[in-house]
Amino acid sequence: MAESRHLLDVDDLTREDIERVLESARSFAEVLRRPIKKVPSLRGKTVVNLFYEPSTRTRMSFEVAAKRLSADVMNFTASTSSVEKGESLKDTALTLEAMGVDAVVIRHPVAGAPWLLRQWLEAAILNAGDGMHAHPTQALLDLFTLCDRLGDLEGRTIAYVGDILHSRVARSGIKACRAMGMEVLVVAPPTLLPPAELEGVETGHDLDAVIPRCDALYMLRIQKERQEEGRFPSLEEYTHLYQLNPRRLGKARPGVVVMHPGPMNRGVEIASEVADAPMAAITAQVASGVAVRMAVLFTLLGGAEGGERVA
Amino acid sequence: MPELLIEGARLIDPFNRLDGVMDVAVSRGRIAAVGKTLEKEGREVLDARGKVLAPGFLEVHAHLREPGREDAETLQSGLEAALHGGYTAVCCMPNTEPPLDNAAIAEAVAARARELGLADLFPVGCISRGREGRELAEMALMHLSAARVCAFSDDGSGVQDAGLMRRAMEYVTAFGALIISHAEDAALSLGGQVNEGAVSTAMGLRGIPALAEEVMVARDLLLAEETGCRLHLAHLSTARSVRMLRDAKKRGVPVTAEATPHHLLMSDRDIDGYDTVFKVNPPLRTPADMQALRKATGDGIIDAVASDHAPHTLEDKEREFDYAPFGVVGMESVFPMLYSELVLTGALDLTRLIELLTSGPARVLGVPATDYGMGIIVGARADLVLLDVDGTWTLDAREFASKGRNCPFHGRVVKGRIHCTLKNGKIAYRAPNTGSA
Numbered sequence: 078m079a080e081s082r083h084l085l086d087v088d089d090l091t092r093e094d095i096e097r098v099l100e101s102a103r104s105f106a107e108v109l110r111r112p113i114k115k116v117p118s119l120r121g122k123t124v125v126n127l128f129y130e131p132s133t134r135t136r137m138s139f140e141v142a143a144k145r146l147s148a149d150v151m152n153f154t155a156s157t158s159s160v161e162k163g164e165s166l167k168d169t170a171l172t173l174e175a176m177g178v179d180a181v182v183i184r185h186p187v188a189g190a191p192w193l194l195r196q197w198l199e200a201a202i203l204n205a206g207d208g209m210h211a212h213p214t215q216a217l218l219d220l221f222t223l224c225d226r227l228g229d230l231e232g233r234t235i236a237y238v239g240d241i242l243h244s245r246v247a248r249s250g251i252k253a254c255r256a257m258g259m260e261v262l263v264v265a266p267p268t269l270l271p272p273a274e275l276e277g278v279e280t281g282h283d284l285d286a287v288i289p290r291c292d293a294l295y296m297l298r299i300q301k302e303r304q305e306e307g308r309f310p311s312l313e314e315y316t317h318l319y320q321l322n323p324r325r326l327g328k329a330r331p332g333v334v335v336m337h338p339g340p341m342n343r344g345v346e347i348a349s350e351v352a353d354a355p356m357a358a359i360t361a362q363v364a365s366g367v368a369v370r371m372a373v374l375f376t377l378l379g380g381a382e383g384g385e386r387v388a
Numbered sequence: 389m390p391e392l393l394i395e396g397a398r399l400i401d402p403f404n405r406l407d408g409v410m411d412v413a414v415s416r417g418r419i420a421a422v423g424k425t426l427e428k429e430g431r432e433v434l435d436a437r438g439k440v441l442a443p444g445f446l447e448v449h450a451h452l453r454e455p456g457r458e459d460a461e462t463l464q465s466g467l468e469a470a471l472h473g474g475y476t477a478v479c480c481m482p483n484t485e486p487p488l489d490n491a492a493i494a495e496a497v498a499a500r501a502r503e504l505g506l507a508d509l510f511p512v513g514c515i516s517r518g519r520e521g522r523e524l525a526e527m528a529l530m531h532l533s534a535a536r537v538c539a540f541s542d543d544g545s546g547v548q549d550a551g552l553m554r555r556a557m558e559y560v561t562a563f564g565a566l567i568i569s570h571a572e573d574a575a576l577s578l579g580g581q582v583n584e585g586a587v588s589t590a591m592g593l594r595g596i597p598a599l600a601e602e603v604m605v606a607r608d609l610l611l612a613e614e615t616g617c618r619l620h621l622a623h624l625s626t627a628r629s630v631r632m633l634r635d636a637k638k639r640g641v642p643v644t645a646e647a648t649p650h651h652l653l654m655s656d657r658d659i660d661g662y663d664t665v666f667k668v669n670p671p672l673r674t675p676a677d678m679q680a681l682r683k684a685t686g687d688g689i690i691d692a693v694a695s696d697h698a699p700h701t702l703e704d705k706e707r708e709f710d711y712a713p714f715g716v717v718g719m720e721s722v723f724p725m726l727y728s729e730l731v732l733t734g735a736l737d738l739t740r741l742i743e744l745l746t747s748g749p750a751r752v753l754g755v756p757a758t759d760y761g762m763g764i765i766v767g768a769r770a771d772l773v774l775l776d777v778d779g780t781w782t783l784d785a786r787e788f789a790s791k792g793r794n795c796p797f798h799g800r801v802v803k804g805r806i807h808c809t810l811k812n813g814k815i816a817y818r819a820p821n822t823g824s825a
């Protein structure tokens with residue numbers, strides 16, 4: 078990221094880049110604990126949230142992050158924008174270019190959309206999730222949360238459980254965890270795994286077998302439409318095999334961290350008791366989101382030009 | 389009195405097993421004489437020394453978009469593109485709007501092409517009404533019409549219903565027509581954007597598995613074997629399809645197949661970023677698939693090279709990957725790309741390449757109706773292409789006669805170009821900066 082103006086995927090980042098962002102996020106987390114939770118670092122900068130897919134949580138997280146840095150924020154969501162009128166991504170990009178925006182946070186249902194945007198825009202591009210491809214800020218906030226709970230991540234083991242195939246959270250998360258020296262397992266029915274092996278990742282189908290090996294369990298959201306696609310026979314069957322419930326959690330290592338990108342299907346991929354248990358870091362993930370996104374925005378927009386440092 | 393003398397070219401005509409430096413005299417649109425040193429007097433002389441003269445190429449698979457999407461291509465721009473690419477005849481696929489599924493529309497398209505007087509056009513008719521895959525189209529009436537449709541396909545999509553495909557194959561044996569299969573099982577390719585595998589995984593795009601093609605290739609080979617219908621497999625893309633084709637040919641199944649330059653020259657590893665110019669159907673497969681196709685092309689198992697010329701507007705292609713249409717333009721880059729990348733590297737010999745562009749496709753079609761495919765012999769129609777095999781130039785899609793600019797080879801430095809194309813004995817295309825005859 079040191080060289081790049083953009084954050085499109087975790088591939089753009091070296092381990093040093095990641096550590097720098099996490100460190101910067103730690104100082105922003107500090108800011109967020111102050112009575113006045115705002116710094117002037119990005120005053121005069123304009124950040125656009127360009128959301129082609131509804132995600133109130135991610136949009137709000139970026140919005141709060143930008144505002145805490147004193148940037149001006151514009152929200153451009155699919156429902157209010159001109160997508161429905163048939164305006165192309167290119168036209169939207171050219172409009173934003175003409176408006177002279179400094180950063181565009183893009184969420185899009187199609188993989189690669191942020192890469193397209195980069196061709197047409199001078200602004201910094203932040204990928205806030207493209208199709209089933211990448212979600213780098215989620216990966217960074219997950220690392221932030223993991224470090225917070227586990228300390229050093231080198232040699233630790235994390236399992237991603239569930240719909241790996243369609244999950245950009247898993248795709249970017251796996252790269253990020255591997256970059257930090259973690260061992261990564263994926264656990265899912267074969268129909269929810271990608272068609273090709275993920276590099277350096279161990280694949281399994283038996284959740285009970287892997288739980289005792291893990292320092293962290295990352296439960297992915299199951300979408301009902303995957304059942305309609307015939308990827309598994311019923312939610313009941315999925316729940317029986319892959320739900321993280323108290324019985325399964327009982328076999329985990331002490332200090333295990335339970336994570337979920339939200340929103341949860343309580344009672345499907347995760348039992349309610351587990352979601353609310355102390356080892357669940359799910360609300361901590363949300364909290365980390367703002368600090369991490371502040372760090373990313375600051376690094377891309379303020380850092381290089383020596384914008385006002387955080388306290 | 390002969391009008392034109394093509395002097396001193398190396399003649400390569402695989403159909404007539406001709407290879408040698410000779411003169412060709414052309415008169416009244418036909419080849420009047422072929423010989424060592426022909427009389428120049430009274431003839432316009434085309435100096436062709438150092439060049440290769442071949443029969444005009446035959447494109448077995450192009451999308452010309454008229455009627456319906458004239459913004460992407462018209463019969464005029466498409467047939468001009470053909471001449472620029474060395475083609476003197478083109479088969480156009482029926483997935484227009486409306487589709488070519490009845491005699492009236494096939495006749496209208498054929499008549500329009502005749503009026504233009506560019507390359508010949510052989511319209512391919514639909515197998516099913518509306519290309520909907522439900523009921524047979526009136527294939528015999530199309531065949532009996534002035535358009536003389538001799539090949540049928542629902543190209544653009546596969547015929548999903550095996551029962552319908554069986555009936556189509558049985559039915560057309562009555563008049564000896566050809567069924568062209570776009571082999572794609574829609575349930576297996578559903579929503580796919582690129583080849584399923586390591587690349588689709590890394591890109592986060594839905595994959596089209598090799599199986600989507602192979603399942604239907606297997607089915608159609610069995611149906612052809614059963615019905616005795618002549619079957620042509622369009623744009624084969626996988627190693628296993630090639631293997632099945634090889635086995636079927638060995639058993640004597642009446643089947644032919646084509647490969648496209650993009651599948652012969654690129655794999656899914658070549659997809660650059662999310663550039664939709666690389667989005668084709670079937671998708672670019674793995675390097676191993678590409679190698680299998682090349683081998684089959686060299687050893688005669690693949691019968692023809694087809695461009696699957698699929699022009700799209702810039703607006704349609706300059707979109708998010710999932711939203712962009714499949715397809716690349718091809719007719720104007722086929723020869724230079726294959727000559728540069730396969731012939732000059734020793735993977736394919738020049739005669740075989742010319743065969744894949746001339747007598748190979750003519751045999752696929754069984755071309756009735758005309759004397760197309762007779763080659764460079766006295767009495768044959770003077771549909772010829774003169775190839776410059778030495779010059780180096782840069783492929784520039786902006787200069788294409790086609791309206792489509794969606795060419796993955798744009799900017800490539802290549803050797804080999806079309807020097808000129810003769811249609812009915814007249815120079816119908818001449819490369820820029822090549823002087824006059």
Ligand SMILES: [Zn+2]
Pocket residue numbers: 543544545570622623669670
């Ligand atoms: Zn096709």
Ligand SMILES: [Zn+2]
Pocket residue numbers: 449451481543544696
């Ligand atoms: Zn086609």
